[in-house]
Amino acid sequence: MAGDFVDHVILHVKAGDGGHGCASVHREKFKPLGGPDGGNGGRGGNVVLEVDANTATLLAFHRRPHQRAGNGKQGMGSNRDGANGEDVLLQVPSGTVVKDADTGEVLVDLVGNGTRYVIAQGGHGGLGNAALASPKRKAPGFALLGEAGEARDVVLELKTVADVALVGFPNAGKSSLIAALSSARPKIADYPFTTLVPNLGVVTAGDVVYTMADVPGLIPGASEGRGLGHEFLRHVERCSTIVHVLDCATFEPGRDPLSDFETIEAELKAYGELHDRPRLAVLNKIDVPDARDLAELVRSSLEDKGVRVFEISAASHEGLRELSFAVAEMVAAARAATPVEEPTRLVIRPKQLGDTGFSVRRVGDNVFQVTGEKPQRWIKQTDFANDEAVGYLADRLNRLGIEEALAAAGAVAGAEVVIGSMEDGYVFDWQPTLNAEVRPGPRGTDNRFS
Template identity: 65%
Template sequence: MASFVDRVVLHASGGNGGNGCASIRREKFKPLAGPDGGNGGSGGSVILRVDGQVTTLLDFHHLPHRHASSGTQGAGDHREGHNGEDLVLAVPDGTVVKDPEGNIIADLVGLGAEYVVAEGGHGGLGNAALASKRRKAPGFALLGEPGFEADIVLELKTIADVALVGYPSAGKSSLIAAISAARPKIADYPFTTLVPNLGVVQAGGSRYTVADVPGLIAGASEGKGLGLEFLRHIERCAVLVHVIDCATLEPGRDPLSDLEIIEAELAAYAPDLNFNSDGLRIPLTERPRLIVLNKIDVPEARELAELVRPDLEARGVKVFEVSAASHEGLKKLTYELAEYVERARKFAPKPGAARTIIRPKAVDDAGFTVQRKESGGVPFYEIRGTKPERWVRQTDFSIDEAVGYLADRLGTLGVERELFKAGAVAGDEVRIGPEHNSVIFDWEPTLITGAELLGGPRGTDARISESLRPTREEKRRDYTVRMDAKAEARAELWTEREAGVWIDPEVDSK
């Protein structure tokens, strides 16, 4: 069973927003007292946060799917839904966040560093929030927005000052156990170390950390042995220490050839040095390094170390003869490493104070794009933008009034104007949203004059629209008009009768 995991794929999804409520307040003698539907609660977000008590990504290896809680639905009497709680995931210091293509999104260094992986969806507005002078009693509410989903890759890059590299069984684990309180697994066979080990070294007034990674062999860059999988843990190290086994019995091996092979494998490693928050963009082969000739407690190893030391020093590198078993030469080595570390810390770029950068959008930036595309030889117009896509997700298309409200919002945003500029005509296919999940409809431009203006404004409800009673003055005026019309009709009849146009038998017989 794995106890150390330094690379996982995390499937995170934010919580869904709660739906808004469409409700009408009812009072005595006033059954339709106005809208009182509350807004839905927003969904929680999935957040990564650096925690000093976490040293591995093992939890995400066992539970790779994480989902934040959703918001609840609004209710009548202006009661808003509860917001979903954020899901905070603890990660080790030095975790790098990448997308599935390998592009770096965030580098989490320092306790408390955070990154929002998947944001929660916005809650839908209730009909009380949608009411306006033109739309006094909306009969609909907005739906909650689904939470965002993201698939990311988490890689752990151990933060240490010194890195121990070398062949398997060179004595790296024994060395880190001798100079620190770390207790890694030690055995007399190759590849004993399967996971990186960290140790803290105190040398006088200096305190630094040392990392021990699994051993390298020739061809590691091609996948032999454990490959270069664990070299990500030394990318942030300021000093490299080559630990060379002077007591090996393998044929064809000697300190000089071992050093050249390890240097070649380090040169073949291409880390993500273009995105290091600590400013270490120097290739591994160009960083300060020391050479440690280990196991000099063995007589033959001591003789070999004395023999090859001049050749190694001729390369401009300091050489130390030590024994992890007898602790010979370790004190001098730890103090020398402390000087290297202090020098690296002195010249390391200091992190600047965090500044809030405000980038206002251009005045003519509508916040969306309209592009003409083709699918199977059939042209269509694709609309992409944060606002249009969110509005579409929050619209209940089973309610005509809600669809009309969406059309009003899109028209106010300028979508129809941009469609005209792109060459769209009535009947063209329009898609709002990404290709795999878009809303498709045939575009019918909104007319600015015509018979539709004779009806009420879009979004009104004739069932609960306010009816205006005639005033007393209007009644008096209407009565006067009717009386005048009757008088004129009687006068016209008498005029026609006197002219002989028609005869009233009862009157004429008298």
């Protein structure tokens, strides 16, 4: 039923958090110093979108807009790693466009059965103390915390994937035409806006098989969002061929096939250069005597615009065979002119960190900000209640070269250094040896670790 078709949703997704690493010492009779044996935490589950040929609507996400993957489990003793969190696989129709809800940026255009995209990545599991052991720290008494999974809001928009789009005013006979040409059985009635969702039909004409979309009726101002304009027009974007269905039996004042054609053409052009697609015009309802006379009257005017014209009756099926083969010819030509696409391959690129993986800048009087993927990740992996873990963090930051970079930027002993954002980053009082007192949280709080 029409009310079950949804082609626009906002989806709130949260990937799973990584499990914490385990700090454990192997204990066995007669072996009091068995060494560290804490396992790593499991990876958090991903949230994955996958194109499914049997899915035709975004209804499932309209009903359940919040989707969350499973968290990784904590590592255990005896070198047992925690289990990975379960991925969440969300099935979407082919033709689904994914946008960032905050910026409107198009993240991916999902076309083709089986195409996948990881919309939110699970957090890495923390290392256990067995993995952290080194000649310097033979028996670490700490482990790393798991990382939080990504959380984001995205917009899913469905654009119908079809070869041919039937466009025209409400009640022009598009639903009747697609029903007559294919096995589709859309809702048909004698009043405007019967069709509130796109209907798809498969048409066979000789050796050519193509899909036809019955796009809901357009009205003047649709390209500016009037009525349901934007919702309707985006279903035309993927079609290679446009068929104008013109009502020759309308009794509406101020309307006739020529003015209807020009109005729809203007809306297609205003929406985004859709007027450049190959098209033809169909003069429908010629089973009505007055309509046949009107069709013969306006045909030459349409042909003067360079448009092929067919007089048909969706009710009596007159002219449908010629129309179906003409459309098949146009579809075949469009397919031949389109280069063969390589299979979709989606690669999530790592963030560009630069040569050192961080940057340092002065933001105030003896106040400096450090940003970068590595130091910000390391901060989040650190258990600040464990002094040994804090010392390990200091060593990592030192090896990365932050101490030298701070000195080069003009920092002196006692400088306030913020790692991350200035609003909620982690702050430490820097000393040249990097034996700093670190405190998490917003700048200005007074909860330093001693």
